[in-house]
Amino acid sequence: MKRNPYLKIGLTIIGLLMLITLFAPWLRSADPAQIDAAQLLMPPSSAHPFGTDQLGRDLLTRIIYGARISLSIGFIAMGIAVAVGILLGSLAGFYGRLVDTLIMRCADVMLCFPTFFLILAVVAFLEPSIFNIMAIIGLTSWMGPARLIRGEILSLKEREFIQAERALGASDARIILRHLVPNALGPVLVNATLGISAAILLETGLSFLGLGVQPPVPSWGNILIEAKSTLGVAWWIMIFPGLAILVTILGFNFIAEGLKKIIG
Amino acid sequence: MSTYIIRRLLGIIPLLFGITVVSFFIIRLAPGKPVAVEQSLNPRVSPELRLRLEKQFGLDKPLHVQYLIWMKQIVRLDFGRSYIDSRPVMEKIAERIPLTLGLNLAALVLIFLIAVPLGVRSAIKADSAFDHSVTFLSFLFFAAPTFWLALLFMQFFSIQLGWFPISGLTSLDFEYFSAWGKAGDSIRHLFLPVFVAAIGGFAGLTRYMRSNMIEALRQPYIATARAKGLPESAVLYSHALRNALLPVVTILGLSIPGLLGGSVIFESIFALPGIGRLFYEAVMTRDYPLIMAEVVITAVLTMLGNLIADISYACVDPRISYKER
Numbered sequence: 001m002k003r004n005p006y007l008k009i010g011l012t013i014i015g016l017l018m019l020i021t022l023f024a025p026w027l028r029s030a031d032p033a034q035i036d037a038a039q040l041l042m043p044p045s046s047a048h049p050f051g052t053d054q055l056g057r058d059l060l061t062r063i064i065y066g067a068r069i070s071l072s073i074g075f076i077a078m079g080i081a082v083a084v085g086i087l088l089g090s091l092a093g094f095y096g097r098l099v100d101t102l103i104m105r106c107a108d109v110m111l112c113f114p115t116f117f118l119i120l121a122v123v124a125f126l127e128p129s130i131f132n133i134m135a136i137i138g139l140t141s142w143m144g145p146a147r148l149i150r151g152e153i154l155s156l157k158e159r160e161f162i163q164a165e166r167a168l169g170a171s172d173a174r175i176i177l178r179h180l181v182p183n184a185l186g187p188v189l190v191n192a193t194l195g196i197s198a199a200i201l202l203e204t205g206l207s208f209l210g211l212g213v214q215p216p217v218p219s220w221g222n223i224l225i226e227a228k229s230t231l232g233v234a235w236w237i238m239i240f241p242g243l244a245i246l247v248t249i250l251g252f253n254f255i256a257e258g259l260k261k262i263i264g
Numbered sequence: 265m266s267t268y269i270i271r272r273l274l275g276i277i278p279l280l281f282g283i284t285v286v287s288f289f290i291i292r293l294a295p296g297k298p299v300a301v302e303q304s305l306n307p308r309v310s311p312e313l314r315l316r317l318e319k320q321f322g323l324d325k326p327l328h329v330q331y332l333i334w335m336k337q338i339v340r341l342d343f344g345r346s347y348i349d350s351r352p353v354m355e356k357i358a359e360r361i362p363l364t365l366g367l368n369l370a371a372l373v374l375i376f377l378i379a380v381p382l383g384v385r386s387a388i389k390a391d392s393a394f395d396h397s398v399t400f401l402s403f404l405f406f407a408a409p410t411f412w413l414a415l416l417f418m419q420f421f422s423i424q425l426g427w428f429p430i431s432g433l434t435s436l437d438f439e440y441f442s443a444w445g446k447a448g449d450s451i452r453h454l455f456l457p458v459f460v461a462a463i464g465g466f467a468g469l470t471r472y473m474r475s476n477m478i479e480a481l482r483q484p485y486i487a488t489a490r491a492k493g494l495p496e497s498a499v500l501y502s503h504a505l506r507n508a509l510l511p512v513v514t515i516l517g518l519s520i521p522g523l524l525g526g527s528v529i530f531e532s533i534f535a536l537p538g539i540g541r542l543f544y545e546a547v548m549t550r551d552y553p554l555i556m557a558e559v560v561i562t563a564v565l566t567m568l569g570n571l572i573a574d575i576s577y578a579c580v581d582p583r584i585s586y587k588e589r
Contacts, residue, residue, distance in 0.1 A: 105279075106282065108282070109278075109285075110286070111521075112283055112566045112567045112570075113286070113521070113563045113566070114520075114522070114525035114566060116524075116526070116528050116529075117528070117543060117559055117562050117563075118290075120528065120544070120547050121556075121558075123547065124547040124552075125290065125291075197407070204409055205410075205529055208409075209529065211547065224411070224412060231415065231430075235419070238412075238415050238416070242408070242412035242415070245412065246407050246409075253403060254403070
């Protein structure tokens with residue numbers, strides 16, 4: 001931790017961000033959807049540190065509430081991906097043969113689809129609710145964690161402590177859950193941290209195209225839609241939400257880099 | 265070597281099957297039947313015609329029969345007609361593929377030109393100020409969303425400096441330009457999109473190149489090369505760099521889905537008529553045949569890209585085809 005500046009900076013950024021989202025209502029008293037016709041497109045000032053948008057809404061408030069949405073989508077989508085990945089990856093690694101072939105071929109197939117095309121296609125059929133977006137991103141990103149867990153388990157399962165456990169008569173489930181998965185979690189943790197930033201980038205991209213989080217609920221992606229229509233008029237609408245995304249992604253990537261150094 | 269290639273070629277059969285199955289089940293996600301949309305767009309659809317449509321899509325038959333009907337059409341590259349203008353879907357996609365492929369190829373070349381020298385220099389001068397600033401920049405551009413970079417560049421280069429047009433493929437008076445004028449005009453329109461795609465993508469490859477090169481410099485054959493008195497430039501560029509460059513071939517293959525996916529966003533921002541924007545329009549208008557066709561085609565393109573990358577990797581590095589047996 002001491003000689004790991006990446007981890008330190010990353011954890012500080014994400015920790016601060018989480019505190020801000022947690023205490024959002026106390027930090028900015030305004031309602032993120034409150035329209036103020038007298039304050040349209042105001043540049044940053046003391047009342048509105050990040051300025052206001054086309055409807056006179058306070059940009060800082062919208063970015064803080066947008067952080068809630070974007071962060072929760074990042075965490076939950078990655079949670080789903082890691083859960084599915086661990087389940088399928090450990091089954092494939094532990095049982096080998098047909099199970100392994102089937103599961104890993106499925107992963108290969110899923111990896112052929114450009115994620116964005118797959119997600120947009122599904123969104124075209126379902127409604128773009130926040131829950132759907134989490135589920136879709138999660139269910140299209142399990143392949144990385146699955147491959148990692150499988151690889152780790154393949155190298156772990158022949159080790160002596162597993163054989164000892166078998167000789168003691170432990171069930172498959174116990175061996176997988178108590179011994180194999182916990183020992184294989186390290187690389188998955190790095191991958192999952194990077195996965196959170198990937199999920200956030202996907203969400204902001206989707207929302208920017210109008211197919212993600214739907215207004216008036218603010219998300220970093222859909223605030224930037226307004227940046228496009230006010231291009232050259234209101235620089236603050238473009239700069240601040242983008243910086244928010246940039247800093248967040250940097251934070252998670254720094255944590256991943258730091259974890260990589262610890263794990264090896 | 266040839267057995268490796270044959271094995272890889274056989275491997276695409278289950279992949280193709282899987283791609284079509286996944287795509288097929290996406291259609292089944294639709295809350296209403298696909299034909300329902302066509303009817304709602306066209307109030308004159310009579311009950312008889314509706315029945316005919318259901319027959320055409322085989323919606324009255326069991327699921328596996330529907331799949332077979334759909335497959336039969338796909339093998340003939342017949343993806344049906346667009347709901348919007350009734351043109352064959354394949355025709356609409358085919359006329360848009362060259363632009364997207366061209367853009368992505370240009371971006372890949374640019375990524376390569378930026379990332380390889382940067383990564384190699386960082387590795388040679390590991391832990392220098394140069395190395396640290398390259399690392400910092402890679403992190404920065406890796407974290408910036410492409411569409412935000414696109415907006416920033418549009419604001420700066422197009423609006424403030426006026427160097428490039430904001431969007432589109434050609435100027436309004438394009439028809440009146442000379443041949444050279446036309447070429448110049450297209451380049452001016454395509455410069456920003458290619459640049460943005462490259463800036464968004466160079467970070468990963470730079471990091472990868474750096475670690476490959478560091479790894480290569482640690483190998484015993486480098487010590488041998490130095491020991492026998494080769495000049496440092498020969499050691500670096502013909503011994504280490506060659507070996508560090510080999511795995512990049514596969515990375516280029518792996519970056520295809522990302523580039524194709526990214527083209528949806530920047531073709532929409534820059535208003536470029538490629539398959540990415542076509543897909544976006546199809547999603548917005550719920551043009552199901554077009555959506556399905558694009559999902560299948562981009563997946564197959566990705567698969568072929570990976571296949572070509574793997575096989576060419578095996579060609580340049582014979583160790584691979586032995587290792588994977």
